[in-house]
Amino acid sequence: MNAAVPYTTIRRSSLRGAMMLWGTLGLCPGMVSAGNITPGQQAGFSIPGSLTAPYSLNLSSTLVHENNAIGTLIGTFSTDPEAGVCTYSLVEGDNCADNNLFTIAGNTLKTLTILDFESKVNRYIRVRCTDANGDFIEKAFQIEVIDVYEVNNTLEATNIVTPNGDGINDTWVIRNLPPHSMNEVRIMDRSGRVVYHRRNYSNDWNGQLTNGGQLSEGVYFYIIDFGAGLNLFKGSITLIRSNR
Numbered sequence: 001m002n003a004a005v006p007y008t009t010i011r012r013s014s015l016r017g018a019m020m021l022w023g024t025l026g027l028c029p030g031m032v033s034a035g036n037i038t039p040g041q042q043a044g045f046s047i048p049g050s051l052t053a054p055y056s057l058n059l060s061s062t063l064v065h066e067n068n069a070i071g072t073l074i075g076t077f078s079t080d081p082e083a084g085v086c087t088y089s090l091v092e093g094d095n096c097a098d099n100n101l102f103t104i105a106g107n108t109l110k111t112l113t114i115l116d117f118e119s120k121v122n123r124y125i126r127v128r129c130t131d132a133n134g135d136f137i138e139k140a141f142q143i144e145v146i147d148v149y150e151v152n153n154t155l156e157a158t159n160i161v162t163p164n165g166d167g168i169n170d171t172w173v174i175r176n177l178p179p180h181s182m183n184e185v186r187i188m189d190r191s192g193r194v195v196y197h198r199r200n201y202s203n204d205w206n207g208q209l210t211n212g213g214q215l216s217e218g219v220y221f222y223i224i225d226f227g228a229g230l231n232l233f234k235g236s237i238t239l240i241r242s243n244r
Contacts, residue, residue: 053135054083057127059109065146066117074102074109074143083131095140096126102143117147148227155233157222162240163206172205172237174224184225187237195220207239217241 061075077088088107090099102125103112115123123143130136156175163170177183187196187205196210201224207215217239224233 053133054079054086054129054131054137056080057129057137057139059127059141062141063144063146064111064115066115066148068111068114070111070113072111074111077104077107077109077127077129079129079137083129086129086131089128089130091126091128091138093126093138093140095124095142098123098143099125115145117145121145157224157233157235157237159236160238160240161205161207162242164242170206171203172222173203174201177201177203182227184227185222186225187220187222189218189220207241215239 056079058078059075060078064072064074079086088104090096090102090104092099101111101113101115101123103110104127109125109127121144123145124140125143126138126140128136128138154176158169158173158175160169161172162168183199183201185196185198185201185205186194188194194210195215196205196208198205198210209215220237220239222235222237226233
């Protein structure tokens with residue numbers, strides 16, 4: 001049956017699957033279709049196929065540490081496979097207040113400035129995913145800035161440990177160390193061998209090895225690492241063992 005059926009093109013839609021179109025079948029007078037549909041009768045026609053407009057938009061990560069360099073990778077955008085090759089862009093709309101702080105390169109989201117946790121924790125962007133036909137989907141994302149402990153000039157470490165139980169210098173103390181900071185402490189002997197290693201140190205080292213054995217008297221060297229590209233805090237400790 002050859003017949004022209006008027007219909008409306010659907011654009012920028014996330015529909016999938018077969019389409020059902022309703023219209024007036026234009027047949028010459030006296031003609032009857034295979035389905036016994038007469039001229040002027042309203043009928044529905046099922047046309048198999050699919051629309052290719054993207055219907056999903058995802059970002060692999062929405063977290064970024066504060067103080068990271070400009071151009072830091074945050075995450076990668078993706079959409080449904082059926083959408084084919086798509087482009088991603090920052091657009092105006094609801095929840096787009098911080099678009100100017102970020103940039104999209106290909107399908108990756110990167111920082112366009114150095115973000116600061118103390119200024120603002122959550123940032124908001126709006127992204128559009130557009131396919132080859134110009135169909136698109138938009139979605140807003142919340143980018144969370146992660147706090148990083150910032151080493152300052154108030155951090156001090158004692159340089160002597162005398163673990164004799166007299167209450168004075170019995171343990172190695174790092175003054176002004178935040179109680180919940182993410183730190184890693186390594187203590188080494190003169191040869192560079194790590195004799196003590198601890199994550200989230202809590203001012204309790206009294207001259208023991210990591211495995212619990214006791215170190216000999218002498219000078220040892222420490223490194224305190226707060227991670228996330230922050231400067232290392234270094235120094236030396238003198239361990240003295242004496243009777244009460």
